[in-house]
Structures are given as structure tokens and as C-alpha cells.
Amino acid sequence: MFEGLKSKLQNIQKTFGRSIEAAAVVEAPAAPAPIPGKKPDTFVSRVKNLVIERELIVSEKDINEPLAELEMALLENDVALDVSDAIIGYMKENLVGSHRKIGTSVDTVVAGALRGALLQVLGEGFDPLAYVRAHERPVKILITGVNGTGKTTSIVKMAHYFKINGFSVVLGAGDTFRAGAIEQIAEHARRLGIKVIQHQEGSDPAAVIYDTVEYAKAHNIDVVLADTAGRFHNRKNLMSQLDKIRRVMKPDLVVYVDEAVAGNDAVVRAKDFNDLVGTDAVMLTKADMDPRGGAAISIAHTIGKPILFLGTGQGYDDIVPFRPETIVDELVGVEG
Amino acid sequence: MLDSLSSSLKDALKKIAGKTVVDRAAVEELVRSLQRALLQADVNVRLVMHLSQSIKKRALEEEPPKGMNVREHVLRIVYQELVGLMGNAGKTDLSRQTILMAGLQGSGKTTTTAKLARYFQRKGLKVGVICADTFRPGAYRQLATLCAKINVPIFGDPAEKDALLIVRDGIKRFAETEIVIIDTQGRHALEDELIKEIVDINEIAAPDHRWLVIDAALGQQAAEQARRFNEAIGIDGVLITKMDGTAKGGGALSAVSETKSGIVFIGDGETIDDLERFDPDSFISRLLGMGDLKALTERAEEAMADEEMDVNAMMRGKFTLRDMYRQLEAVNKMGPLKQVMSMLPLGGMQIPEDAYDVTSTKMDRYKVIMNSMTSAELDDPQIISGSRVHRISRGAGASPEDVRELLKYHRVMQRALKGMRGSKFSMQRMMKRFGKSQ
Ligand SMILES: Nc1nc2c(ncn2[C@@H]2O[C@H](COP(=O)(O)OP(=O)(O)O)[C@@H](O)[C@H]2O)c(=O)[nH]1
Ligand SMILES: Nc1nc2c(ncn2[C@@H]2O[C@H](COP(=O)(O)OP(=O)(O)O)[C@@H](O)[C@H]2O)c(=O)[nH]1
Ligand SMILES: [Mg+2]
Ligand SMILES: [Mg+2]
Numbered sequence: 014m015f016e017g018l019k020s021k022l023q024n025i026q027k028t029f030g031r032s033i034e035a036a037a038v039v040e041a042p043a044a045p046a047p048i049p050g051k052k053p054d055t056f057v058s059r060v061k062n063l064v065i066e067r068e069l070i071v072s073e074k075d076i077n078e079p080l081a082e083l084e085m086a087l088l089e090n091d092v093a094l095d096v097s098d099a100i101i102g103y104m105k106e107n108l109v110g111s112h113r114k115i116g117t118s119v120d121t122v123v124a125g126a127l128r129g130a131l132l133q134v135l136g137e138g139f140d141p142l143a144y145v146r147a148h149e150r151p152v153k154i155l156i157t158g159v160n161g162t163g164k165t166t167s168i169v170k171m172a173h174y175f176k177i178n179g180f181s182v183v184l185g186a187g188d189t190f191r192a193g194a195i196e197q198i199a200e201h202a203r204r205l206g207i208k209v210i211q212h213q214e215g216s217d218p219a220a221v222i223y224d225t226v227e228y229a230k231a232h233n234i235d236v237v238l239a240d241t242a243g244r245f246h247n248r249k250n251l252m253s254q255l256d257k258i259r260r261v262m263k264p265d266l267v268v269y270v271d272e273a274v275a276g277n278d279a280v281v282r283a284k285d286f287n288d289l290v291g292t293d294a295v296m297l298t299k300a301d302m303d304p305r306g307g308a309a310i311s312i313a314h315t316i317g318k319p320i321l322f323l324g325t326g327q328g329y330d331d332i333v334p335f336r337p338e339t340i341v342d343e344l345v346g347v348e349g
Numbered sequence: 350m351l352d353s354l355s356s357s358l359k360d361a362l363k364k365i366a367g368k369t370v371v372d373r374a375a376v377e378e379l380v381r382s383l384q385r386a387l388l389q390a391d392v393n394v395r396l397v398m399h400l401s402q403s404i405k406k407r408a409l410e411e412e413p414p415k416g417m418n419v420r421e422h423v424l425r426i427v428y429q430e431l432v433g434l435m436g437n438a439g440k441t442d443l444s445r446q447t448i449l450m451a452g453l454q455g456s457g458k459t460t461t462t463a464k465l466a467r468y469f470q471r472k473g474l475k476v477g478v479i480c481a482d483t484f485r486p487g488a489y490r491q492l493a494t495l496c497a498k499i500n501v502p503i504f505g506d507p508a509e510k511d512a513l514l515i516v517r518d519g520i521k522r523f524a525e526t527e528i529v530i531i532d533t534q535g536r537h538a539l540e541d542e543l544i545k546e547i548v549d550i551n552e553i554a555a556p557d558h559r560w561l562v563i564d565a566a567l568g569q570q571a572a573e574q575a576r577r578f579n580e581a582i583g584i585d586g587v588l589i590t591k592m593d594g595t596a597k598g599g600g601a602l603s604a605v606s607e608t609k610s611g612i613v614f615i616g617d618g619e620t621i622d623d624l625e626r627f628d629p630d631s632f633i634s635r636l637l638g639m640g641d642l643k644a645l646t647e648r649a650e651e652a653m654a655d656e657e658m659d660v661n662a663m664m665r666g667k668f669t670l671r672d673m674y675r676q677l678e679a680v681n682k683m684g685p686l687k688q689v690m691s692m693l694p695l696g697g698m699q700i701p702e703d704a705y706d707v708t709s710t711k712m713d714r715y716k717v718i719m720n721s722m723t724s725a726e727l728d729d730p731q732i733i734s735g736s737r738v739h740r741i742s743r744g745a746g747a748s749p750e751d752v753r754e755l756l757k758y759h760r761v762m763q764r765a766l767k768g769m770r771g772s773k774f775s776m777q778r779m780m781k782r783f784g785k786s787q
Contacts, residue, residue, distance in 0.1 A: 085394065091568040094389045160591060160619070161455030161564065191619075193491025200486035214494075245594040274453070276391035276568025278596035302453065302537040303570050327454065327484070 021086035022127065022345060028079040029108075029123040073109045080104060091307030093280040096134070096314045103130040128345045134310050135337040139294050139319035141171075142178055145236060148265060151183075151229035153237045155222075155262055157255060157290060158270035159282055160243030163298035165194065167270050167324050168238045169201040170332040171296075174322075176207065180235035185225030186211035187218040187258065190242035198240055205329060208234075218242065218254070219261040226262060239264070246285030255290050267292050268321060271312060272299040279308045280315045287316040298324030301331070309340070368419045376408045376423065383427065383637075390597035390636045391568050396434065396606060404430050431636070435629045436605040439560075439586035439613030443472050447520070447529040447554055451547055451578055452562035454535030457590030459488065461562055461616050462532040463495035464624040468614075469528040470499060477526040479519035480505030481512040481550060482534040492532055495621060502526075516550050531556065538577035551582040560586045560613060563601045571600030575607040584608040590616035593623070597636050668763040671727040674719050714747060715755050721745040730759055 080101055087097040107126040145152045154171070156164050165188065172182045184202055186209055188194035195211050202209040210225040222239040229237045239262060244251035259267065269292040271279055286292055295316075297309050300323040309320055320335040361379040368375060380401045387397045404426055413422035448465065450458045459482070466476045478496055480503060482488035489507040496503045504519040516531060523529045531554055536543035551559065561575060561584045578584055587608065589601045592615050605611060612627040719727065721744030726733050733741070733756060742749045 088388055089394045089569055091570070094385060159566075159594060161457060163455060191491070192494035193487035193489075195487075196490045197485065197487030245591075247593075247595055272455070274568060274570045275564075275566045276596070276600060277389050278391070278566040278594065279568075281595045282566075299454065299537075301539065302574070305569065308568070 021090065022083075025079055025083045025086055026123045026127060026345070028082055029076060071108050071111050073105065076105070076108055087307065087310075090305040091274075091276055091279075091303070091311070093277045093307070093311040093315075095280060096311045099314060100130045100134060100310075103133065124345050128341055131310070131341045131345065132337060134314040135320070135340065136313050136317055137319055138336050138338070139321050141175075141294075141321055141334070144266070145175065145180055150233070150235050151226065151237045152235065152266070153226060153229075153239070153262055153264045154266045154268055155239045155241070155259060155264035156187075156268050156270060157241055157286055157292070158243060159245055162243065162270050162272045162275075163324055164188075164243065164270045165198050165201070165240055166327065167296050167298055167322070167332075168240050169198065169205065169207075170324065170329055171268075171322070172202075172207050172236075172238050173205055173329045174332050175236045176205070181233070182207055182236045182238060183225055183229050183232075183234045184209040185222045185237065185239040187222050187225075187240045188242040189214055189216050189218050189221065194240075194242065201329075219258045222258055222262050246282045246289065252285075252289045259290055266294060268294050268296055269318075270296045270298060271308065273297050273303045273306060273308050273323070274299055275308050277311075280311050283312045283316050287318070292316055292318050294319050294321040296320070296322045296324060297335070300333075301325045306340075309335075365420050365423050371408055371413070371419055371423065373409060376405055379423065379427075380405050386637045387599065391566075391571070391599035392434070392636070393569060393572050393599075393603040393606070396603065400430055400434060428633075431633050432629055434602055434606075435632065436602075436609070436611040438627050438629070439611035441558075441586070441613050443469070443474060445527050446557040447531065448558045448560060449531045449547075449551060449554055449556040449582070450533055450560055450562060451582060451584070452535060453537050453564070453567075453574060456535065456562045456564045456567075457616055458535065458562045459492050459532050460495070460619065461588055461590055461614075461624070462492065462530050463499070463501075463621050464616060465530055465614070466496060466501045466528075467499050467621045468624055470501060474527045475525075476501050476528040476530065477519075477523035478503045479516060479523070479529065479531045481516050481519070481531050483510050483512045483515065484534040488532075488534070499621060512546060513549055513553060516553050520554055538574050544577065544581050547578075548581050558586055559584055560588050561604055561608065561610075562588045562590060563598075563604050564596075565589050565591045565594060565598040565601070566596035567600035569600075569603075572603035572607050575604035579608040585610050586613040587611065588614050588616065589627075592635075593617040598632065599636060668759075669728050670719055670722065670730050670759055673759050673762060674716065674727070714751060715758070718742075718745040718747055718752055718755050730756060 083104065084097055084101055087100060088094065092100070104126050107129060108122070111122070156168050158164050168184065172184055175182050184198060184207060186195045186198045188198070189212060192214070195214060199209050199211060208228070210221060210228055212221045212224075218241060225239060226237055228234070239258075241255060241258060242251075244255065246252060267290065269283065269286050271283060283292070283295070295312055295318055297312070297320055300306070309323075313320055320337075323333045323335055325331040325333055361375070361382045364375045365372070365379060383404070384397055384401050387400070388394065407426045407430075408423045411422075411426070413419060417425070450462055452458050462478060466478050469476045478492060478501055480489045480492045482492075489503075489505045492505070493503050502523075504522045505515055509515055512533070519531070520529070531550065533547060533550060534543070536547065538544070559582045561578050563571060563575075567574075575584065575587075584604075585608070587601050587604045587610060589598045589612060592598060598615075601612060612632075615625045615627055615632075617623050617625060718741060721741050722733075726737065726741075733752075738749050738752045738756075742752045745752075
């Protein structure tokens with residue numbers, strides 16, 4: 014994941030570096046004339062100031078070309094158009110008119126701005142294990158998202174992750190709509206030795222999930238994970254059904270699942286789900302398909318919620334906790 | 350977001366409309382807003398750059414054909430280039446055939462398999478379905494449940510792990526069946542073993558079609574994925590799923606371009622009947638956003654509230670002559686028709702310029718003609734045959750040409766309104782979006 018964006022971004026940093034360097038040569042301010050009657054040490058410091066700490070002002074013109082390049086790289090890597098606009102805007106704001114001391118390397122300045130932009134967009138991380146440890150049990154987690162993004166697989170992976178980290182879990186088969194969905198989650202659970210509460214196909218999903226929570230309370234289970242049927246954010250009745258489920262379950266965390274390969278629509282639906290039922294954290298699946306990773310940036314920027322996990326394959330172990338700094342280090346290169 | 354996008358397209362178009370010669374700055378502005386619309390629809394970044402270069406070049410270098418103004422000339426080029434991007438519509442016919450379904454995990458292969466079974470069954474053909482997904486738990490149950498609803502036989506075995514075995518036996522089992530559809534497990538470009546599996550299935554089944562199922566939301570990955578599938582089995586058609594959401598399906602165009610094939614069907618819902626043949630015009634209007642539908646519908650609603658015109662029904666394509674009559678009556682309140690229609694950024698380009706030229710005398714004549722139609726004719730203009738045309742023209746004291754012109758005008762309007770539709774839920778969606786953006 015992020016391989017494509019990474020190599021592009023690193024090239025662009027160099028371009029930025031060159032443009033600003035070039036600007037430095039042309040626009041270096043003339044040395045101020047020495048003021049007579051000052052102490053010699055001031056003169057020394059003035060020279061030092063001239064040679065090492067003289068400040069340069071970066072103009073928009075200097076960075077237009079690399080910014081255009083950065084924009085292309087972001088778009089090609091599936092960062093949604095609006096989000097790419099925001100990142101470019103941030104870069105501009107941070108570089109144009111900034112005073113750069115001549116002693117600092119241009120690369121550091123650019124890397125700093127880019128790192129700042131990406132970290133701002135990716136937001137804070139989220140440690141699910143710490144969360145569960147700190148919380149009253151059972152911790153109730155509701156999974157939401159559009160059709161086919163990998164909700165059921167992800168919920169099973171999360172259950173497995175919590176289980177190997179020492180927590181007891183129960184699954185609620187809340188997709189009572191899609192043909193074969195109950196069998197799918199039940200079979201996964203059977204293979205992993207995890208309890209699943211299920212009703213009939215076509216039954217009320219809120220009822221199954223309610224029963225799952227009751228089961229967890231009665232059996233001192235640490236974590237409840239409730240699956241739901243995929244639904245599109247523009248279907249009013251399905252979204253209000255989800256809202257009803259949320260009201261019945263009273264989840265501690267609503268985890269919204271989308272896939273790394275989604276393009277610009279990732280932003281639209283993430284926003285609608287967040288507005289209509291609320292999202293606390295995001296799981297981004299199918300990261301193994303896509304070395305680009307733009308959707309992570311798009312979604313995080315749009316709803317400002319942390320990304321919890323990446324899904325990286327169809328196996329139960331293909332789940333990786335998401336850490337923004339690690340990703341940004343990878344993209345921009347380690348700081349310093 | 351979408352709103353501002355289409356309005357920048359609209360503004361760019363307006364600027365061109367005022368010119369007498371093709372103006373570089375105006376063309377560049379148009380191309381820029383077009384680029385943004387296409388990028389936001391997930392059309393491949395390189396395809397977009399290529400397309401905009403070629404639109405710019407043609408708009409500036411080609412002479413406008415005689416009798417065509419600058420705006421029409423530029424729009425025609427934009428339209429032609431966009432249609433070129435769509436490829437040819439994917440081929441399908443009703444002959445005996447085997448279809449192999451391929452695609453990424455969760456793209457909608459199984460659901461679309463059942464929809465296709467339904468489609469061919471409706472055409473009176475015998476259909477059989479093979480479940481070659483031996484990986485995903487519940488995959489057999491999913492397909493079996495869907496097929497049971499429509500009484501289509503399914504071959505498969507949830508306990509068997511070897512997909513090749515199932516395909517071999519399934520092909521034998523359905524030797525006498527006219528249409529055989531093979532559903533497979535999901536896979537992606539980097540999964541060499543799974544790619545090999547579908548290569549082997551392709552060899553055993555020797556299908557007539559190998560269709561790639563693409564989720565409408567798929568982004569820039571589409572090109573890379575399609576290239577790998579095409580290399581592996583030779584894709585000859587693309588199916589887009591989940592067009593009932595808000596995604597624009599631009600990724601599918603990358604797939605079309607990589608595979609040199611075309612889009613065959615569009616899936617736009619979770620039920621078995623939600624399958625449509627591909628229509629480039631409505632696809633394009635969706636790609637570019639629906640334009641200033643808000644202003645249009647608001648003004649339309651305002652003007653027509655008392656006329657009880659059902660704007661929603663019109664958007665669904667139920668635009669009868671009766672509606673048109675009311676519309677003509679309301680036109681004064683709404684402003685000139687041309688202005689109303691041009692609020693749709695490029696929906697307008699499918700409409701011949703003279704369609705707008707409804708002068709008030711013409712409008713009056715149309716009303717007189719419609720007054721001599723029967724109720725049934727007003728509700729369903731399709732039934733107006735040659736003899737009816739003559740009867741109406743005599744009744745209205747007009748020529749048969751006038752009646753035919755009116756009918757043509759109605760068809761144009763109906764098409765235009767339908768083009769705005771894009772998908773079943775777009776109206777609600779647009780309303781919601783507009784509601785929010787206020
Ligand atoms: N390659 C890959 N496939 C995945 C991943 N997560 C889920 N899938 C597959 O995507 C398909 C849809 O997943 P599912 O969990 O049923 O999606 P749901 O409809 O959202 O519940 C299945 O074939 C899964 O095996 C992932 O991280 N990587
Ligand atoms: N709304 C909508 N959902 C769809 C459409 N096609 C498939 N789906 C849903 O997308 C999910 C994945 O579809 P499925 O056929 O299982 O995908 P597969 O993994 O490729 O076989 C399921 O929840 C389907 O109901 C469509 O056109 N519209
Ligand atoms: Mg599911
Ligand atoms: Mg399937």
C-alpha cells in the first residue's frame with residue numbers, strides 16, 4: 014500500500030526543492046549596508062545572518078509547477094479532487110510567503126510542509142486494544158458501509174484480532190437481507206471458534222443485534238461486533254433502518270468500512286454515512302489490491318475520523334492497525 | 350461540490366456561446382472544467398489529459414461546419430470525444446452462449462450473474478448457472494437463493510474446493526442449455542494464483558464471452574486491474590454495477606480503454622431486475638453531473654405548481670403530451686425554454702438548436718393541435734399512427750407536417766428530460782444534495 018504515492022511524492026519533493034532553490038538564487042535580497050558606529054560583534058553576527066540565516070521569501074510563482082505535479086500525483090493515486098485541492102491549498106499556504114532560512118535545506122522545508130499536510134489530513138491514530146481495555150464491557154461495535162466493501166470479512170478479522178489479543182467476542186449476524194449473508198458470517202465464525210448470534214434471513218436486523226448485546230451481557234463478553242447489510246447512502250429508508258439499529262444497539266463505536274480502491278465516491282458516501290448515522294472510526298479494506306492509498310487520505314480528510322485498520326487480503330490475519338505517522342514517514346521519508 | 354462543478358461547466362459554455370469565433374481562452378476554460386468533472390467521476394487521469402488535449406486541438410483547428418455556430422461546433426467536438434471514450438456498446442445477442450464472469454472481490458459478480466440469468470430467461474431462453482466460487486463462504490447459497498427465485502437451475506457444490514472440477518462438470522450438465530453463465534470468485538491483479546485459476550477456467554469452459562464486472566466506484570486502479578484480467582483471459586465486455594449509488598462509473602471507462610471492449614450492461618440495484626443495457630448518452634450526462642437541475646426544477650415547480658405538473662414523473666421519462674401542453678402554458682412564467690434547457694450543461698447538446706425555437710406563434714399552433722387529440726393520444730403519443738396524424742391535422746386545421754413536427758418536438762423534450770435522469774434515484778439524490786448545500 015502507498016507504494017505508488019510514495020515514490021511520486023518523493024520525486025515531487027525534489028522538484029519543490031529545485032524550484033525554491035532557483036528562486037533563492039534570483040531573489041536573494043541585497044546585503045544590507047553596514048551601519049557605522051556599531052560594535053564589531055554585531056557586524057560579525059550580521060555577516061553570519063547574511064551568509065547563513067538570511068531569509069528568503071517563497072513566492073507562488075516559484076512553486077506553481079511542482080504544485081501542479083503534486084496535484085497530478087494525488088489524483089492518479091485516487092485522492093479525491095476536493096481533498097487534493099485542500100492539500101494543495103495547505104502546501105501553498107505553508108510555502109508561499111514563508112521565510113526560509115538559508116541555512117536550512119530546502120528539502121526539509123518541503124518535507125515539513127508535505128508531512129504537515131498529510132498528517133493534518135490523516136488525523137490522529139486510534140488504538141483499538143487500548144480503547145477496549147479502558148472501556149466498560151461489553152464494548153459494542155457496529156459495522157456500516159455500502160455494498161460489497163468487505164464489512165463481513167472485516168468484522169470477522171476484527172473478532173479474530175481481539176480474540177488473539179485476549180478479549181472474548183461475539184458476532185451479531187445483522188445482515189439479514191443479502192442472500193447467503195448469514196451462512197457467510199456463520200461459517201467464518203465456526204472456523205474461528207467464535208460465537209455468532211443469528212436469526213432468519215429477512216428478519217429484523219435490530220432484533221438480532223439486540224439479542225447479541227444481551228448475550229454478551231449475560232456471558233461477560235468483552236466485545237460485541239454487529240454486522241449490517243450493505244446499503245447506499247442515498248437510500249433514505251435503508252439509512253433510517255441503520256439509524257434505528259444504532260439507537261437499539263447504542264454502540265460505543267461505529268466503524269465505517271470502505272475499500273482502498275474506491276475513487277471519488279469514497280468522499281461522498283463517507284460524508285453521508287457520517288452525517289446520517291455517525292462514524293467513529295474507519296476500516297479500509299482491499300489495501301492489497303491497491304498500492305496507491307488515496308482513499309485513506311480522502312476519507313480521513315472528509316470526515317475527520319481516524320482509520321482503525323487496513324484490510325490487506327482475504328485471510329483472517331490480513332488486518333493491520335493503521336498508524337498515521339508510520340504511513341506519513343513512508344510517504345515523505347523519515348523526518349530529520 | 351457537484352453543484353459548483355457543473356455550474357463552472359455551465360459558465361464556461363456560456364462564454365463560448367457568446368463568441369463568433371473560437372476563442373482560445375474560452376476553450377481552455379471549458380476544457381479545464383470538463384477535466385475537473387471527469388476527474389471527479391474517476392475517469393483515468395491520463396485519459397482525461399489526452400481527451401482534453403484533443404478537444405482543445407480540434408476546437409481550435411477544425412473549421413466549424415457551415416451553418417453551425419461556435420458553441421455548437423465546440424459542443425459537438427466535446428460530445429464526439431466523450432462518445433469515443435465510451436467505446437462501442439458491448440455486444441450481446443440471443444444466440445447460444447457461455448459467459449464467464451470475472452472481477453475484483455465484492456464487485457457484484459454473483460448478483461449480476463443472477464440478473465443476467467433473469468435477462469436471458471425473459472427473452473425466452475433456457476438458462477443455467479454454474480457457481481465456480483469455491484472460496485467465499487456462503488457463495489453457493491447466495492447464488493442458489495437468487496436463482497431459486499426465478500427458477501433457474503444452478504450447478505455447484507459448496508463442499509468442493511476445486512473450481513475447475515465444478516466448471517468441467519457444470520459445462521457437461523448444461524450441454525443442452527442455451528445460455529450458461531459461470532460465476533467465479535473475486536480476485537485482483539496481484540493474486541497470481543487466482544489469476545491462474547481463471548485462466549484455467551477459461552480454457553476448460555471456452556466461453557463465448559468473458560465479461561469484467563466493475564464497481565461504479567472503482568477509482569484509478571481500474572486501468573491496472575482491467576489490463577491484468579485482459580491479459581489473462583481476454584475481456585470482451587464490461588459490466589458496471591452499483592450505479593444506483595452516487596458513483597459515476599468513470600473507472601469502467603479505463604477498463605473499456607484497456608480491454609478495447611465496450612460496456613454491455615449496467616446494474617443499478619440489489620434486486621434481480623435491476624439491470625439495463627448501456628446507454629452512452631445517459632452515461633455521459635451522469636459523468637458530467639446533472640447540471641443546474643436545482644434551478645431548473647425550482648423554477649419548473651414554481652411555475653407549474655398550479656398546473657399540477659409532476660416533475661418527478663417527467664424525470665422518470667413519463668413526459669406525456671399533456672405534460673408538454675402544461676409546460677408550454679407555463680413557459681412564460683419559467684422563461685424561455687432554451688434558457689431552461691441550457692441550465693443542463695451538456696444535456697443541451699443532444700438537442701437540435703431548432704428545438705428551442707418555439708416561438709409564441711408556434712406554441713399557439715401546438716396547443717391548437719393538441720386540442721384536437723384524444724385523451725389516450727395525449728397520454729401516450731406513441732399510439733399516434735399515420736391515420737391519426739391526418740385526423741388530428743384536419744381537426745386542428747394544420748398540416749400533417751405540423752403534427753409530425755409537434756411529435757418530434759415532444760420526443761426531443763422527452764429524451765432531454767430522460768437524459769437528466771441518469772438513474773432511478775438521482776432525483777431524490779439531487780434534491781437531497783441541493784437541500785444540504787443551502
Ligand atoms: N483482496 C481482498 N479482498 C477482501 C478484503 N476484505 C474483503 N474482501 C473480499 O471482498 C468480498 C466482499 O466481502 P464481504 O465481507 O462479503 O463484503 P460485505 O458485502 O461488505 O460484507 C469477499 O470476496 C471478501 O473475501 C481485503 O482486505 N482484501
Ligand atoms: N445497490 C446495489 N448493490 C449491488 C449491485 N450489484 C451488487 N450489489 C451488492 O454488492 C454486494 C456484493 O455483490 P456480490 O454479487 O456478492 O459480489 P461478488 O463478490 O463480486 O460476487 C452485495 O451486497 C450485492 O447485493 C447493484 O447494482 N446495486
Ligand atoms: Mg456482508
Ligand atoms: Mg460472488
